Amino acid sequence: MPTSKPSVVPAPDLPSAFAPASASDLTPAGLHQLLDMHGAPLADFDYAPGSDLLVLRWRGHLTGESMVRGARAHLALAPFAGRPLPRRLLCDHRQASGDWSEALPLLHYEWLPQVLARGTRALAHVYSLDPLGDLNFYNGGPAFLAAFARQPGVRGRLFRAFEPAWQWLTRPTGATDPAV
Numbered sequence: 001m002p003t004s005k006p007s008v009v010p011a012p013d014l015p016s017a018f019a020p021a022s023a024s025d026l027t028p029a030g031l032h033q034l035l036d037m038h039g040a041p042l043a044d045f046d047y048a049p050g051s052d053l054l055v056l057r058w059r060g061h062l063t064g065e066s067m068v069r070g071a072r073a074h075l076a077l078a079p080f081a082g083r084p085l086p087r088r089l090l091c092d093h094r095q096a097s098g099d100w101s102e103a104l105p106l107l108h109y110e111w112l113p114q115v116l117a118r119g120t121r122a123l124a125h126v127y128s129l130d131p132l133g134d135l136n137f138y139n140g141g142p143a144f145l146a147a148f149a150r151q152p153g154v155r156g157r158l159f160r161a162f163e164p165a166w167q168w169l170t171r172p173t174g175a176t177d178p179a180v
Helices: 064-075 101-117 141-149 162-170
Strands: 029-035 041-048 053-061 088-097 122-126 155-159
Touching: 029 064, 041 064, 053 064, 064 101, 088 162, 101 141, 122 141, 122 162, 141 155, 155 162
Parallel strands: 053 088, 088 122, 122 155
Antiparallel strands: 029 041, 041 053
C-alpha cells in the first residue's frame, strides 16, 4: 500500500546550511518538542521530507528515564502514526549531557526492533560534547550500535560532528564517506 509522508511547518530556529540550496524540501522542519518534567526542552524532532530524514536533537541533562520518554515519543510521532518512520535517523547529542546507559536495554530490545520494522534503515549518532555522555563508554553502547548495523540493508555510524553525520545520511548511495 503506498504511503505519503506528512507535510510539516518549518521551524525558524533550525540552520538551513545543511540543505542543498536547490532543494528546499531537504531543510528540516519542526515536528515536535518533548519537554522534561520542569517544562524545559528535552528533545526536538525535526523532519526533512526530501531526504526522508528525522533529526532528533537532545538537550539538557539526560537520564535513562528521559531517553525512554524520547524513544517512546519517537515511535508515537503523530505524523507517522500508522505509517513508516523516516528511513534515516540522526540522533544529535551535542547539546546533551548525562549518563543514560540504563536505557540501553530498552533501546536495544524494544525500541530498535520497532524502528526497524517501521522502515528506518540508517542511523547516525552524533556524540555528546560531555565525555560522560559518550555512547562508547556505556556498557552495551557499542553493542547497541552494532546490533543496528548488523541488520540486512541497514547502516549505522558514530560521528563527532553534525555536518558529517548529515552528509553521510543524505549522500547518494555509493558516494565516499565524509570525515568524522
